[in-house]
Amino acid sequence: MFRIFKAALIATVSVVAIEAASAPVAAHTVTIAGTADLQGMMEPSVQKIDLNFDGKKEEMPMGGIARIATCFTELKAQNPATVTVSTGDDLMNRFFHTYKGKAIFSLMSDAG
Incomplete structure (x- = not known):
């Protein structure tokens, strides 16, 4: 019985793939x-960051899940076929330690 099922499955998958x-x-x-x-x-x-490597530091806004969510929303509006990924090194700082990573995962999922 299993051989018949296996043969039928392989034939079906082959036809669909072709x-x-x-x-x-x-x-x-x-x-x-x-x-x-x-x-x-x-x-x-x-x-404060030295953007031009000239020794002069300029104030730059950084971080913030709301900023990330806005960027992702704008990109997805321009192209619905947008995939968002995290390349890592996210799990540290007080949100991670206080909430054992749940807050970061939840916020990143909500951000898109």
């Missing part, structure tokens, strides 16, 4: 947007 491979494919653009090294910075802050 039909899918022969269908015309339209070109699509996929946008991949990601975050890196959030380090638990879910609240916005202002940091």
Whole structure:
């Protein structure tokens, strides 16, 4: 009985794969947007950074889940085929330690 089921499954998958491979494919653009090294910075802050490597530090707004969510929303409005990813190094700082990572995962999921 299992052999018959296995043979039928293989035949079905083969037919579906052949039909899918022969269908015309339209070109699509996929946008991949990601975050890196959030380090638990879910609240916005202002940091002084030497952007031009000339010794002069400028104040730059950084961090904040609301800013990330806005960027992701804008990108997805421009291209619905936008994939958002986190490249890691997110799980630290007080939000991680206080809420054992649940707050960061929840906020990042809500951000898109």
